Amino acid sequence: MEEDRYIDLLLKEADAEITDAEQLELADWxxxxxxxxxxxxxxxKGWEVSAQAPNVISLDLDEQYKLVREKIRRTAPSKSKTIQVKAWQIAAGILLLVGFSWISYRILQSPPTKMLVYQGPSDHLKLPDGSTIWLKQNTQFQFTDSGTVRQGRLTGRAYFEIKRDASQPFEIITTLGKITVLGTSFEIDASNVNEVIVTVSEGKVKLSNDQQETIELNPGETGKITELEIEKAHYIQPAGSWRLPPRIFNQESLGTVLRDIEENTLSGLTPNNHRPTNAKLALPYRIPTLMNSSLYWRRCSMSKLPEKVLHNFT
Amino acid sequence: MNDLELWQQVQSGNEEAFQQLFYHHHTALVNRAYHFLRDEESAKDLAQDLFVKLWHQRLDLQIKDSVKAYLHRAIRNICINHLQKRKHVAMDDQPEREDYAPNAQQELQTIDLEKMVQVAISKMPEACRTIFLLRRMDELSLKEIAGELHISPKTVENQLTKARKILAQYLKPLLHLFWILLIPH
Known part of the structure; x- marks a missing residue:
């Protein structure tokens, strides 16, 4: 048994696996x-021999080479298969090239996504997509067209006539919410930091806020977005009345003036009180003075027509 | 023409150069494979397959330093793959086989040290032998062997200890016989 121990130590020494203590033990032995x-x-010596790989098999190399040639012949890819594979490779290459070229063409052809900034007051501004906007004083509208969506960012008050494009919705972002349309006319009043008022003239408009609440507005309807909620409002303010040209009346009856206002700006306005509708304007009068007051239009009724207007009638 | 020049000729489709390379290395490769597999037919087959692959892939293969080193590395890897496929298991710790020791005395028909060492190696369990040969012939470290065989270095260490024990079992009777021969009659 002692001999087994030292043979093991000798082999460990040869394999560089021996410890210092074992090395001392072996030295003593x-x-x-x-x-x-x-x-x-x-x-x-036996250990050294174990690293050698003596040729224990002798071979007929000619015979072996014949076998290799035979295997090479059997496993060689057939020419028709090679041609077929090459044809596929060429076809795939052409397809890749065409695809790459088409993508490159689309990238080069697509309009660059740049931001256009419009400052009010401005009338009849044409956007690159064909839509028209009117901006009031102190209003800014930033517009980008990514190719998939038309997007604007509004501060202030503006009227929009959006050119219909089903593949590219038009979104208008305000501080309190988003207005999405396809093609329609409407006004957004985002001049007040606490609320955004949207009034629709034509088509449908969707309002949404950060809480993912949405409402849809039809023509003649008004919606309001605040920090807390989004709801339909009951204003009778006409959409974009401020963008209409000034209307000048001279020696016209009150009835005529009101009908004109009703036809051109505000529906549902009918004389219903004591004021005589056949009174005549004593002096020329510019309607924009009346139109510019949104406060007035929100609570408009014949009985509350400003004295400033009425005293012009005799 | 040296091996690298022959290889360049092979790459351009020269069959004679290929045949020369074959004649230079095939015997050594078969024997190398045999040391791993202990199966002559498999060793011949795998070495032939290596040359078949060499011919088919001659345009893609980049051999820059030594053709011999490349071929020996290749046959080593082919043998390892072959053994792993044959066993369908990784060369991890296997149950201890003790059938190598009792026959050592019977194998002692000669005092040829080289032959005795080869007998010892052939008696090692397959995983143990593969690890021992990688260590001794390819001079791979424990970590490198573990990486080649996808096993832990600890397993490699255990198998090498086992290999040394088997080798010792075959060398021990040889020592006695050697000692007897030294005694003057």
């Missing part, structure tokens, strides 16, 4: 006798 040293030499 080697010192002990010449016989031990002779045995150790044999073991070390």
């Amino acid at each position: 080697l010192e002990a006798s010449e016989a031990n040293r002779t045995k150790a030499d044999q073991i070390r």
Whole structure:
């Protein structure tokens, strides 16, 4: 058993796996006798031999080469298959090239996404997509067209006539919410920081806020977005009445003036009180003075027509 | 023409150069494979397959330093893959096989040290032998062997200890016989 131990130590030493303590133990054993040293030499020689790979198999190389040639012939890819594979490779290459070219063409042809900034007051501004906007004083409208969506950012008050494009909705972002349309006319009043008022003239408009609440407005309807909610409002303010040209009346009856206002700006306005509708204007009068007051239009009724207007009638 | 020049000729489709390379290396490769597999027919087959692959892929293969080194690395990897496929298991710790030791005395028909060492190696369990040969012939570190065989370095260490024990079992009787022969009659 002792010999097994030292053979193991000798092999560990040869494989550089021996510890220092084992090395000392082995040195003592080697010192002990010449016989031990002779045995150790044999073991070390055996270890060296184990790294050699003697040729134990002799071969007929001609025969072996024939077998290799035969295997090469059997496993060679057939020419028709090679041609077929090459044809596929060429076809795939052409397809890739066409696809890449088409994508490149589309990228080059698509309009660059640049931002256009419009400052009010401005009338009849044409956007690149064909839509028209009117901006009031102190209003700014930033417009971008990414190719998939038309987007504007509004501060202030504006009237829009959006050119219909089903593939590219038009979105208008305000501080309190978003207005989405396809093609329609409407007004947005975002001049008040606490609320955004949207009044629709034609088509449908969708309002949404950060809380993902939405409402849809039809022609003649008004919606209001505040920080807390989004709802339909009951204003009778005409959409974009401020953008109409001034109307000048001279020696016209009150009835005529009101009918004109009703036809051109505001529906549902009918004389219903004590004021005589056949009174005549004493002096020329510019309607915009009346129109510009949104406060007035929100609570408009014949009985509350400003004295400033009425005193012109005799 | 040296091996690298022959290889360049092979790459341009020269069959004679290919045949020369084959004659230079095939015997050594078969024997190398045999040391791993201990199966002569499989060793011949795998070495032939290596040359078949060499011919088919001659345009894609980049051999820059030594053709011999490339071929020996290749046959080593082919043998490892072959053994792993044959076993359908990773070369991880396997149940201890003790059938190598009792026959050591019977194998002692000769005092040829080289042959005895080869017998010892052939008696090692497959995983143990593969690891031992990678260590001794390819001089790979424990970590490199573990990486090649996808096993832990600890397993490699265990298998090498086992290999040394088997080698010792075959060397021990040889020592006694050697000692007897030294005694003057």
